[in-house]
Amino acid sequence: MKVLIDDKIPYIKEAAEWLFDEVAYLPGIAFQDSPEVKEADALIIRTRTLCNEALLRNSKVRFVATATIGYDHIDTAFMQRAQIAWTNCPGCNASSVAQYVRNSILCLGSIGKVGIVGYGHVGKAVRQALEPIGCEVLINDPPLAQLVNSPDCQPVNLSTLNTLAEQCDVITFHTPLTYDGEFPTFHLADEEFFRRLRKTPVIINTARGGVVDERAMLHAHDKGLISEMIIDTWEGEPHINLDLLQKAFIATPHIAGYSADGKSNATRMALRALCHHFGIDICDEDRFMTLTAPPPLPQRSMTDALSLYNPLSDSARLKAAPADFEALRNNYPLRREKMSP
Numbered sequence: 001m002k003v004l005i006d007d008k009i010p011y012i013k014e015a016a017e018w019l020f021d022e023v024a025y026l027p028g029i030a031f032q033d034s035p036e037v038k039e040a041d042a043l044i045i046r047t048r049t050l051c052n053e054a055l056l057r058n059s060k061v062r063f064v065a066t067a068t069i070g071y072d073h074i075d076t077a078f079m080q081r082a083q084i085a086w087t088n089c090p091g092c093n094a095s096s097v098a099q100y101v102r103n104s105i106l107c108l109g110s111i112g113k114v115g116i117v118g119y120g121h122v123g124k125a126v127r128q129a130l131e132p133i134g135c136e137v138l139i140n141d142p143p144l145a146q147l148v149n150s151p152d153c154q155p156v157n158l159s160t161l162n163t164l165a166e167q168c169d170v171i172t173f174h175t176p177l178t179y180d181g182e183f184p185t186f187h188l189a190d191e192e193f194f195r196r197l198r199k200t201p202v203i204i205n206t207a208r209g210g211v212v213d214e215r216a217m218l219h220a221h222d223k224g225l226i227s228e229m230i231i232d233t234w235e236g237e238p239h240i241n242l243d244l245l246q247k248a249f250i251a252t253p254h255i256a257g258y259s260a261d262g263k264s265n266a267t268r269m270a271l272r273a274l275c276h277h278f279g280i281d282i283c284d285e286d287r288f289m290t291l292t293a294p295p296p297l298p299q300r301s302m303t304d305a306l307s308l309y310n311p312l313s314d315s316a317r318l319k320a321a322p323a324d325f326e327a328l329r330n331n332y333p334l335r336r337e338k339m340s341p
Helices: 013-019 028-033 076-081 094-108 121-133 142-146 161-167 191-195 214-222 242-247 260-278 285-291 311-320 322-330
Strands: 002-006 022-026 042-045 063-066 085-087 113-117 136-140 170-173 202-205 228-231
Touching (some): 013 260, 013 285, 022 028, 063 260, 085 260, 094 121, 094 202, 094 260, 113 161, 121 136, 191 214
Parallel strands (some): 042 063, 113 136, 113 170, 170 202, 202 228
16 A cells, blocks of 8 residues: 655654555645656645645545644545545644644733634633633634534633624634635634724734735734734735734744644544554554654753743744745744653
8 A cells, every 4th residue: 555645744754654565755735746646545645735636536545634633725525526535633733722822922921811713622722721821711613602502512601703802802713714604714804803803902813824814904903903913824825924924923834733742643643544544453552652752852941831932933933034934834843842752
């Protein structure tokens, strides 16, 4: 069996070559033009590979795993028609994004009422990270509000987006990017949303570029309707809005979920899903965990959360070299969520 893997997925090579007969690697953007795709039985990709009919027509591929939470780069309707199974890695980097959001708020130097838009894996992790540092949290999630009989809904007091706009000092977005259905999220934060703001809040977007209307947000910032912008996900990546880049308090190249811990989780989930699909036994669990483990941080003094990870450092690198957006993602330095491996 041949597996074709994005060459920027970390902590995967040794485990993949232990588990599978034949393994090859390509840059994410090179899948589109590679004849190797046609001969592969499975792909493990990231968001930079558009997985659709143009890529997979007349291929042997029967399974695709994306080592990411998001899957808007996968044409799910085509995959169903072609009977190609696929999976994403929900929750793999939730705690990494939570670290990013918490530490960004710590960088602001003030703690107030935080509105979390989207209460899936990431939204829940963000709440768990913020409440211990004294943040009062409000939750907005219209799809969850419909599940009145769901156990997940019972302990959560849900608020409307209007309530968040009126009461919150920080509003942070953690939804998928969707264009249709009952609750589309494309430009969820639009001109109307920004006009409803009452407390000049900080806006954080680590969801997907497009969940926040960047032009409307810049206009709101220029009018004094919002105080600061913390942006990790951008419309038109990697060709980002340079005006927004310079005006944002923190501006990073889509790396909120890029802790080594989150990457390791995604790699493990993708490999497990592929093995499950093809009936491959992971015969030595300890070996599997060791082969996919991130390295420890170099020994140094860690006195607080920001000494372990400060998002202002990532922001400074992007602001100094916005054309290096992709290179900064692909060569991201080792970041751990905690000191222990």
